[in-house]
Amino acid sequence: MTKTKLQKSLRDSVVTRWAMLLLVGFVLAANYYFYDALSPLKSTLTKEFGFTSTDFGTFVSVYSIPNVFFLMAVLGGIILDKLGIRRTGFLFVAFMAFGALVTAYGASDIYINDGFGYAFMSSFLPGYSPELKMMLLGRFLFGLGAETSIVVISKIIVKWFKGKELAFAFGVKLAFARTGSFLAFNLSPVLIESQSGWTLAIWFAAFLVLAALLVFLIYMLFDLKLDKQVKQEGLLASTDEFHISDITKLLTNRSFIYVTLLCLTFYSAVFPFLSFSSDFFLNKFNLSIKESGFISSMLPIGTMIFTPLFGFFVDKYGKAASLMIYGSIILVVVHLTFAFTNLSPYVLMVILGLAFSLVPASMWPSVAKMVDEKRIGSAYGLMFSVQNLGLWAFPILAGVVLDSTNPTAAETLDYTYTMIMFAGLGIIGLVFALLLKREDKVSGYGLELPSNSK
Numbered sequence: 001m002t003k004t005k006l007q008k009s010l011r012d013s014v015v016t017r018w019a020m021l022l023l024v025g026f027v028l029a030a031n032y033y034f035y036d037a038l039s040p041l042k043s044t045l046t047k048e049f050g051f052t053s054t055d056f057g058t059f060v061s062v063y064s065i066p067n068v069f070f071l072m073a074v075l076g077g078i079i080l081d082k083l084g085i086r087r088t089g090f091l092f093v094a095f096m097a098f099g100a101l102v103t104a105y106g107a108s109d110i111y112i113n114d115g116f117g118y119a120f121m122s123s124f125l126p127g128y129s130p131e132l133k134m135m136l137l138g139r140f141l142f143g144l145g146a147e148t149s150i151v152v153i154s155k156i157i158v159k160w161f162k163g164k165e166l167a168f169a170f171g172v173k174l175a176f177a178r179t180g181s182f183l184a185f186n187l188s189p190v191l192i193e194s195q196s197g198w199t200l201a202i203w204f205a206a207f208l209v210l211a212a213l214l215v216f217l218i219y220m221l222f223d224l225k226l227d228k229q230v231k232q233e234g235l236l237a238s239t240d241e242f243h244i245s246d247i248t249k250l251l252t253n254r255s256f257i258y259v260t261l262l263c264l265t266f267y268s269a270v271f272p273f274l275s276f277s278s279d280f281f282l283n284k285f286n287l288s289i290k291e292s293g294f295i296s297s298m299l300p301i302g303t304m305i306f307t308p309l310f311g312f313f314v315d316k317y318g319k320a321a322s323l324m325i326y327g328s329i330i331l332v333v334v335h336l337t338f339a340f341t342n343l344s345p346y347v348l349m350v351i352l353g354l355a356f357s358l359v360p361a362s363m364w365p366s367v368a369k370m371v372d373e374k375r376i377g378s379a380y381g382l383m384f385s386v387q388n389l390g391l392w393a394f395p396i397l398a399g400v401v402l403d404s405t406n407p408t409a410a411e412t413l414d415y416t417y418t419m420i421m422f423a424g425l426g427i428i429g430l431v432f433a434l435l436l437k438r439e440d441k442v443s444g445y446g447l448e449l450p451s452n453s454k
């Protein structure tokens, strides 16, 4: 009697694939921790280094420059589709770690006391302090690595979870990211009070990213094992050459265009807002750095719970296009409420967490329905580059609007116009979400259908 050979690979083991998610989840959490670590410290940066709101906005936005102007996220996605997960992932997580260390160095006493590079950074653009310039360089390098490493991690999730609980896994992955943000908003205000100096908050963040690099090395061992196994069993998907026509195909896909534009406007109304949010609460409600940081962290905490739930819902029942519409509506309502009322920011941030779960939990798995798995790296990379245009422009604009609508040296900052700007972005996003749902009826991608029905 012949035995039927069961072709099982590591990804068929529930424990192993969720353990992989834990490893890459840590890398993602460290990435988001660093991104947000300085947001509750806006007033500290003003006190220590004389940062204006525009300087702070520039610091936040420089993260996006490599991704917008050098198309790093697109190139990273293409490199990923060509070189594979391990080499691309290691390279870009290493960039992230290096950039994080340079940022911390730029704020450190060693640097300020004429350390390496201080004289050089003082020798040009006198309008910007040498601290700001070194920190900008660090964040630039961090951003160069961070966005592509998110693309790599997304591809890792697709690799291990496609055809299984994909949207739920995406949701859990995002919960890791939000845990990083949550911790940053709460830990940074505590760490600035350290006896060894306020910059401990930045050093801690930088060393967390370095630890992420080591964790990624561990992941690489499993990834190699899976590839060997799959190759032996002849299950490996053929690796195609990258063709420029892949990008043109994406750019002529209406659903992809709408989802990308929604990604741009929605995230521009969320991440730049979040970066300024602690300072907004501090000024509007006259709170301490710790309290305002805590309120900001209500957003990631809401999403840690809701995102996996909505991911699960999308897997089981579909309705992804509708959920993106609901999320966009909530975003607009919350921003307008922030602008014009004094309602409790605690409650509003949790409600904003609903929006910030509905849209990501349904958006990212939807892209996997529109695009072939082999092209997913390029597709996410392209979306990220477009999205980064907003993540670059809107923090600067928020800072400029703040500086120009408030008198110099004002005791408290009025954020009304800045919030109206964020609400406006939300309204444009809502239009794209509606167009996406309408297009789904003709495209046949089945965004309203459960995950495994495609």
Ligand SMILES: NCCCC[C@H](NC(=O)[C@@H](N)CCCCN)C(=O)O
Residues within 6 Å of the ligand: 031, 032, 035, 147, 150, 154, 174, 177, 267, 271, 360, 364, 380, 384, 387
């Ligand atoms: N599968 C893609 C997941 C993306 C998650 C998304 N992050 C981004 O869009 C990043 N490009 C920007 C991150 C900037 C802050 N760290 C998210 O919802 O976080």
